[in-house]
Each structure stands twice: as C-alpha cells, then as structure tokens.
Amino acid sequence: MAHPMTLAEKLVARAAGMAGVRPGEVITAKVDLAMMHDSGGPRRVAPMLERLQAKIWDPDKVVVISDHYVPAVDAESAGILDLTRKWVKAAGVSRFHDMQGICHVVLPERGHLKPGMFVVGGDSHSPTGGAFGTYMFGVGATEMCGVLVTGEIWLRVPQTILLQWRGKLGKGVVAKDMILAMCARLGMDGGQYQAIQYAGDTIGGLAMQERMTLSNMAAELGAQAGLIAPDTVTRDYLLSVGVPDAEIEIDAWQTDVGAAVAEQHDFDAAALSPMVAAPHSPANSAPVSDHSTVAVDQAYIGACTGAKINDLRMAAAVLKGRKVASGTRLLIAPASARTTAEAAADGTLATLTAAGAILLSSGCGACAGYGAGVLAENETCIASTARNFKGRMGAGSSKVYLGSPYTVAAAAVAGRIADPREFLA
Amino acid sequence: MSALVKGRVWKFGDNVDTDVLAPGLYMKGSLAELARHCLEALEPRFAKEVKPGDIVVGGRNFGMGSSREQAVMALRELGVGAVLAPSFAGIFYRNALNLGLLALVCPQAGAIPADAELVVDAPAAQARDAKTAAVYACEAIPPHLLQMIDDGGLLPHLEKKLSTSHKKEARA
Numbered sequence: 001m002a003h004p005m006t007l008a009e010k011l012v013a014r015a016a017g018m019a020g021v022r023p024g025e026v027i028t029a030k031v032d033l034a035m036m037h038d039s040g041g042p043r044r045v046a047p048m049l050e051r052l053q054a055k056i057w058d059p060d061k062v063v064v065i066s067d068h069y070v071p072a073v074d075a076e077s078a079g080i081l082d083l084t085r086k087w088v089k090a091a092g093v094s095r096f097h098d099m100q101g102i103c104h105v106v107l108p109e110r111g112h113l114k115p116g117m118f119v120v121g122g123d124s125h126s127p128t129g130g131a132f133g134t135y136m137f138g139v140g141a142t143e144m145c146g147v148l149v150t151g152e153i154w155l156r157v158p159q160t161i162l163l164q165w166r167g168k169l170g171k172g173v174v175a176k177d178m179i180l181a182m183c184a185r186l187g188m189d190g191g192q193y194q195a196i197q198y199a200g201d202t203i204g205g206l207a208m209q210e211r212m213t214l215s216n217m218a219a220e221l222g223a224q225a226g227l228i229a230p231d232t233v234t235r236d237y238l239l240s241v242g243v244p245d246a247e248i249e250i251d252a253w254q255t256d257v258g259a260a261v262a263e264q265h266d267f268d269a270a271a272l273s274p275m276v277a278a279p280h281s282p283a284n285s286a287p288v289s290d291h292s293t294v295a296v297d298q299a300y301i302g303a304c305t306g307a308k309i310n311d312l313r314m315a316a317a318v319l320k321g322r323k324v325a326s327g328t329r330l331l332i333a334p335a336s337a338r339t340t341a342e343a344a345a346d347g348t349l350a351t352l353t354a355a356g357a358i359l360l361s362s363g364c365g366a367c368a369g370y371g372a373g374v375l376a377e378n379e380t381c382i383a384s385t386a387r388n389f390k391g392r393m394g395a396g397s398s399k400v401y402l403g404s405p406y407t408v409a410a411a412a413v414a415g416r417i418a419d420p421r422e423f424l425a
Numbered sequence: 426m427s428a429l430v431k432g433r434v435w436k437f438g439d440n441v442d443t444d445v446l447a448p449g450l451y452m453k454g455s456l457a458e459l460a461r462h463c464l465e466a467l468e469p470r471f472a473k474e475v476k477p478g479d480i481v482v483g484g485r486n487f488g489m490g491s492s493r494e495q496a497v498m499a500l501r502e503l504g505v506g507a508v509l510a511p512s513f514a515g516i517f518y519r520n521a522l523n524l525g526l527l528a529l530v531c532p533q534a535g536a537i538p539a540d541a542e543l544v545v546d547a548p549a550a551q552a553r554d555a556k557t558a559a560v561y562a563c564e565a566i567p568p569h570l571l572q573m574i575d576d577g578g579l580l581p582h583l584e585k586k587l588s589t590s591h592k593k594e595a596r597a
Contacts, residue, residue, distance in 0.1 A: 039452065039493070040492060040493060040494070044494070048580055051580060051584070052580070052583065052584070069453060076453045076454065077453055080453060122492060123491075123492055124443075124490060124491045124492040124516055126492075138492040138516055139492060139516065139519070140492050140493070140494040140497075140516060140519065140520035140523065140524075141494050142494060142520065142523040142524060142578065142579050142580065143519060143520075143523060145580075146579070188440055188486055188489055189440075189485055189486035189489070189512060189514070193514070193515030219490075222486060222489060222514060222515070224515055281440065368444070368449040368491070369444070369448065369449030369450050370449050370450075370452065370453075374450070387442075387444070387490060389442045389444045389445065389490060390442075390444075390445060390466045390467070391444065391445060391448060391466040392442075392444040392448075392449065394450070396465065396466040
C-alpha cells in the first residue's frame with residue numbers, strides 16, 4: 001500500500017497512473033475532461049490546431065460553454081460566438097452549452113464533474129470544480145491546445161495547504177465571508193500555486209453552491225486547486241443532476257489520516273462577521289462595519305462566484321418587502337439558465353424584481369468588464385463577484401467592493417455599505 | 426537564449442494583475458489595440474513609451490488573476506524583452522514561457538532602481554545594472570525551456586522540432 005496521501009495527491013496519482021506520488025515530483029497526467037469557453041477557447045485554439053495540423057484527442061472529453069461574449073452586443077462578439085458554434089460542430093464536440101450560463105456553474109449542473117476526475121479548464125476560476133472532489137485547474141490557451149492534441153498535461157505534484165474551519169456560521173454569514181477572511185489572512189499568493197483543501201465541520205455543513213464559492217476563489221488565494229473531499233452532500237447534488245449513483249465514489253477521495261500537509265490554518269466560523277473587500281484586492285478584506293459609510297452607485301449580484309441559486313435566495317431574503325434605495329441601482333445576472341428557472345419557480349425572482357432589481361442575462365458580464373453593467377469613471381460598486389482589481393469592472397477610476405449576496409443586497413437597500421444582519425429577521 | 430536582453434526598467438508593485446495587463450474592455454478587439462491599454466490603469470505612459478527590449482520589473486505574485494494569455498501577448502506585442510519579479514502567479518508563469526516571454530524569478534527585484542538600464546543574461550540567470558554594475562541573481566530556467574522561449578514559445582518550438590525531424594526522416 002502507498003504511503004498516506006492527501007486528496008490532491010490521490011487525484012494526481014490516479015491521473016498519472018501511479019500508485020503514489022510525492023509533492024514536488026513532476027508527472028504527466030491523463031486529462032479526463034477539458035473545458036473551454038468562448039473567450040479563451042475555440043477562437044484561440046483553432047488557429048493553433050490548424051497550424052499544427054492536429055485534431056482533438058477525444059471530442060467526447062471536451063466541453064465548450066459560451067459565457068463571456070453572451071449575448072452578442074456588436075459584430076465582434078457576434079463573430080466570436082459564431083466562430084465558437086461553427087468550431088464545435090466541425091470538431092465533433094457534442095457537449096456544447098451555448099448561452100446557458102457561466103462555465104463553472106454549468107459544468108457541474110449538467111453532470112460533467114464527479115469525484116476523482118482530473119480536469120483542466122481554460123479559465124482561472126476552474127478550481128471551482130474542486131468542490132466536487134475533482135482536481136480541476138485553469139490553463140492558458142496554448143496549454144489547452146497541448147491538452148487537446150495529446151490528452152495529457154505535465155504537473156508538479158502540489159503540496160497541500162489545509163484550511164480548517166470549525167464551528168457554526170452566524171446568521172447572515174456565508175461562504176463568501178469565509179473566503180474573504182481567508183484572502184485577508186493568507187494574501188493573494190498564500191496558495192503558492194499549490195493545492196488548497198478546505199476541511200472541518202463548517203465545510204461539511206455547507207451546500208454545494210456554497211462550497212463552490214470557496215473552491216472558486218482558491219484562485220484569489222493563488223492556489224492551483226481548491227479541493228473539498230466529497231460526502232453525502234456531494235452525492236445528493238450529483239444525483240439531482242443525473243449522475244448515476246454507481247459513478248459517485250466518495251470513500252476513495254478523502255485525505256488519509258497521517259498524510260503530510262505543508263501548512264494548516266485554522267478558522268473559527270462562529271467568530272466571523274460579514275466581510276467586505278475594499279478596492280482593489282480581495283485580500284483587502286475587513287468586517288463590514290469598517291466600510292459602513294461608503295455610498296454605492298451600483299450593487300451587482302453576478303458571476304460564477306456569486307449568482308448561483310443560493311446566492312439569489314440570500315439576496316431575496318434581504319430584499320423581501322423592501323426597495324432598492326433611490327440613487328442606487330441593483331443589477332442581477334443569474335449564473336445560469338437553470339438558476340433563473342429555479343429562481344422563477346420558487347418565487348425568488350419575483351421578490352428581487354419587486355424590490356427594483358434589474359435582471360441581466362446569464363454570463364460573465366460586468367464582473368470582468370466584458371458585458372452589460374460596467375462602471376463609469378469614479379463610480380462605486382459593491383459586487384458578489386470574485387475580483388475587484390483596478391478597472392476590471394469598467395473605468396479605471398471606478399471602485400469595486402466585494403461582499404456576500406446578503407451584503408450586496410443590504411447595500412442596495414441602504415444605498416451604502418451596510419451590515420446585512422440588520423435586514424434579516 | 427542566444428542574445429542578451431538590454432533595456433530600461435519599468436517598475437511596478439506587488440500583485441500586478443492580468444486585468445491591468447489585458448483589460449477586459451479591449452479583449453475582443455485586436456492584439457495591437459489591447460496592447461495600447463496594457464498596464465494603463467497603473468502607468469498610462471507605459472504602452473506609449475515602452476521600447477523593444479525594455480524590462481518590466483514587478484513585485485510579488487506578478488500576473489495574478491485570469492488565465493488569459495493576452496496578458497503575456499500584450500507585453501510581447503509591445504516588445505518587452507523580459508519580466509523580472511520575486512514571484513509569479515502560476516498560470517501567468519506557464520503562459521509566459523509557452524508564449525516565449527522571458528519571465529525570471531528574481532528574489533531581489535525590489536532593489537532594482539526604477540530608472541535602471543538592465544542587461545538580462547538568461548543562461549547566466551542574472552540581471553546587471555548597466556550604470557552601477559550591480560548584479561541581481563535570478564533563478565535559472567532549464568536550457569530546454571530557454572530554447573523554447575528563444576524559439577518564440579511552445580508552438581513555434583514544436584513546429585521547429587517537427588520540421589527538423591521531418592528533414593532527418595527525408596535524409597534517412
């Protein structure tokens with residue numbers, strides 16, 4: 001039997017076809033799935049594949065999701081989407097989700113992820129897949145081209161950084177607050193391009209959508225992957241999206257007792273307040289009370305990080321029976337078509353629109369400055385997104401604060417940054 | 426790497442992100458247009474005044490954020506000869522080498538004066554201040570990766586290798 005291994009080591013070892021691996025070793029892994037979107041995908045890899053006169057190693061292991069330039073707003077974005085649609089057809093990629101939502105949310109929602117898989121994504125928030133016990137990480141288009149041709153990628157076996165959460169979160173305190181607190185403590189390079197594993201009883205109590213928020217923002221911790229060991233919550237989610245029970249392995253994808261980790265950091269869930277990241281870094285986070293005088297022009301609930309069904313329900317809990325403040329606009333872009341359908345079915349959408357929220361289409365949108373909802377010079381926004389880099393959401397002088405959907409909704413009602421707990425009965 | 430890289434320094438702080446290197450607002454246009462806005466949120470003069478061979482010196486975690494290769498391509502488009510930083514974000518670093526941009530881990534990058542002229546010697550893993558002769562050690566890049574950078578990145582490198590092997594086959 002191999003030495004005790006972390007979840008990351010087990011996932012990498014399986015993909016490398018090895019019984020055991022050690023951190024620092026360079027291995028070649030077989031890729032189970034490659035995911036691309038319209039921005040970094042076909043429009044970038046197609047010319048490279050042509051140049052190499054190469055074909056995709058296995059079209060059935062490729063998923064393409066259009067989410068960056070949707071819906072098209074001009075000839076350029078329409079052209080990018082047109083190229084994407086034509087390419088998937090010509091390449092024989094049948095798993096193509098066109099304008100169905102943001103790739104990191106659509107991928108698990110359509111049953112493409114399972115514990116134990118080794119997946120590359122052409123986007124930096126690819127660590128989101130780690131919430132499902134999948135080793136998933138982001139690569140650039142050239143590396144993606146290499147994967148498409150060979151089905152393989154080299155990797156330095158990562159060390160594991162264990163981020164351990166104990167206790168129960170207070171009312172109005174959620175995964176987004178947890179990850180902002182971790183960014184503040186560890187910094188944006190605290191992950192050192194190694195594998196983070198989130199663990200502890202607090203994590204076990206989180207819904208999959210909340211776990212996805214943590215794994216997603218492993219990118220903001222500078223980690224390669226952000227893993228959570230699968231459990232019954234994982235199984236229930238996967239069953240609900242149609243993954244057959246026999247294909248869901250839980251026990252094999254746990255960190256062994258006695259496995260060595262490079263670092264461990266402990267966090268107390270009960271002591272956590274709602275957190276807000278000030279411009280221009282998620283690591284610039286502090287309790288919401290530090291920012292309660294900041295007036296906001298725009299509140300934005302969107303992105304892979306912050307517009308899943310649970311996120312919309314959080315916003316609705318604050319907005320129920322209230323109105324968005326005069327002088328402030330609240331824009332909501334549900335993360336996926338299924339999210340919109342669910343929110344329509346359970347009354348969440350009606351609550352949001354009754355409060356004065358403006359609904360936008362599903363896509364990466366304003367979060368990355370690509371789509372509707374970008375900011376003017378000197379405007380201030382609070383967003384449920386992952387990044388508040390300078391100028392990312394629009395004009396260079398705009399300021400973006402980050403918070404949970406509860407906190408963003410509370411700011412929309414108050415017209416300034418406010419503690420969401422004051423709005424929750 | 427066949428030649429030394431020589432140029433003036435453009436100095437930046439910690440956590441220079443991909444969105445200031447390749448702003449989302451310009452991502453759907455041409456590379457030339459995107460490059461005109463490279464780093465403008467931090468230094469509006471950069472894209473206008475940078476000359477081929479100039480050297481970007483960053484702080485910790487250079488290139489953090491998105492996986493977009495345009496962050497590297499914009500620097501290359503402007504002719505940047507090398508990027509030196511005490512640490513790089515993982516995806517950016519892999520992208521840089523894959524696209525033929527010399528990215529050197531230089532623990533003492535913070536000590537390089539903002540107005541320095543540097544001579545970067547990649548095989549020797551060092552940068553020398555042309556005025557003061559101060560030497561800044563860098564972490565060595567393995568020769569096969571330096572060759573790939575010299576060839577212009579992974580794709581041209583593969584093309585070169587493939588055509589060499591074809592020629593060998595033709596001769597055999």
